[in-house]
Amino acid sequence: MSQRQQRRRENEHGLEIDAALALLGDDYAQEILAVLIENPATAKELTERCPGSRVTIYRRLNRLEDAGLVETEIRIRSDGNHCERYRLAVEKITVSITEDGFESELRPSDEE
Known part of the structure; x- marks a missing residue:
């Protein structure tokens, strides 16, 4: 088993450690x-508050979601x-460097 596969298996929450690091x-992701x-936000709100073009913000959001750092929630409006x-x-x-490679621990946002 490769170190990459081992890292993925060790992380039960779906965090892709290489992509997350x-x-x-990345300045835009930061x-x-x-x-x-502060609060959940729509892509439109993020483009208004963050530097970068709309396309750049959407690309980073997709990458952040793929890495497991961000998730989406869909709300149905009254219309x-x-x-x-x-x-x-x-x-x-938390990322630790061990003899076997990287180990990661995370605390999901919804845990207290």
Whole structure:
């Protein structure tokens, strides 16, 4: 089993550690996460509050969601249209370097 497969198996919450670490070093992703710490937000709200084009924000949101750092919630409006809001999926990430590679622990946002 490769180290990559081992890391994935060890993380039961779906956090893709390689992708998450890369995103945490990205300025646009950091801005998005900083806004989402305060409250869930729509993509439109994020484009208004974060630097970068609409396309850049959507791309980072997709990458953040794929990495397991952000999740979406869909709300149905009274007019029947839906609104997709993004929220943090993870409250805390701890990464340890071991002889076998990386180990990660996380605390999901909804845990107290």
